[in-house]
Amino acid sequence: MVKSNYMLQQFFPKSVPIIKRLFDLILTTVGLIIISPFLALVALIIRICLGSPILFRQKRPGYLNHIFTINKFRTMRDVYDDQGKLLPDEQRLTSLGRFLRATSIDELPELLNVLLGDMSLVGPRPLLVDYLERYSPEQARRHNVMPGITGWAQVNGRNVINWEDKFAYDVWYVDHWSFWLDIKILALTFLKVIVREGINQPGQTTSELFMGNSLQDPKTPDTPST
Numbered sequence: 392m393v394k395s396n397y398m399l400q401q402f403f404p405k406s407v408p409i410i411k412r413l414f415d416l417i418l419t420t421v422g423l424i425i426i427s428p429f430l431a432l433v434a435l436i437i438r439i440c441l442g443s444p445i446l447f448r449q450k451r452p453g454y455l456n457h458i459f460t461i462n463k464f465r466t467m468r469d470v471y472d473d474q475g476k477l478l479p480d481e482q483r484l485t486s487l488g489r490f491l492r493a494t495s496i497d498e499l500p501e502l503l504n505v506l507l508g509d510m511s512l513v514g515p516r517p518l519l520v521d522y523l524e525r526y527s528p529e530q531a532r533r534h535n536v537m538p539g540i541t542g543w544a545q546v547n548g549r550n551v552i553n554w555e556d557k558f559a560y561d562v563w564y565v566d567h568w569s570f571w572l573d574i575k576i577l578a579l580t581f582l583k584v585i586v587r588e589g590i591n592q593p594g595q596t597t598s599e600l601f602m603g604n605s606l607q608d609p610k611t612p613d614t615p616s617t
Contacts, residue, residue, distance in 0.1 A: 404454055404508055407537055410570055415512050419505045426499070433464060433496060440487050441465055446500055451517035454537045459509040461517055462500040466491050495584050501540045513573040514539025515561035518601070525603035526558070533561035536568060543572075546579035554601045 403412055423430075434445045444465060451461045466488030470478045477483065484492075491497040504510040510517065517538035523531075544552070544560035552560075564572070 404537065411511060411573065414570070415505050418512060419502050423502055430499060436487070437465055441468060441485065450520050452520055452523055452534060453509050453517055454534065456523060456534050458520060459504065462503050464491055464497040464500055466497050498540055505540070511537040511539045513541055513576045515542050515564065516545065522601050525601060527604050529562060530558040532565055533558060535565050541576060541580040543576060546576055546583055549583065
């Protein structure tokens, strides 16, 4: 009985609007059924071109700072220097990986996280665990809702805006959430993907690390984002 209650709470997290969760489940289930052959094809291509593993998996903080494992298609090779350290992202990112990122195909395995109750289709993006101690109290409110595959920050600049603006958009979403706002964000996301806006910051392969709001230099995350 206790186990079943836990599973129910995981599947339908407390304080998450039931209409939002049901919308996520219905749209994600239908979507996965439709695109499953495409996902299998992408997985096969990655296996041939990059080898295994096919998925990039990493711990991320979610709703109310709950830690979960995010799933994405792998876009980088594991290439090391003479000292055994991973080479910079731009040297490990392949042409296939660039295409997967530009089209947001690398994000599609996160639909599994939506089914499991770790994420929503719409919400603030789940970032690195290391960032939790770097947020200001206001920025930390981004975790008062479920993280999403896309969000208000993503349709307002994605990776080309600075961290402060991203978090401001995230907190705005927390304060102004509605079912129709989610619909609007999903529609805008499709448009952004088609025109490929805001994929990378100028001159960078991936987003620069968020080092916090103080002048101190926090430690760099051990695991690079991908």
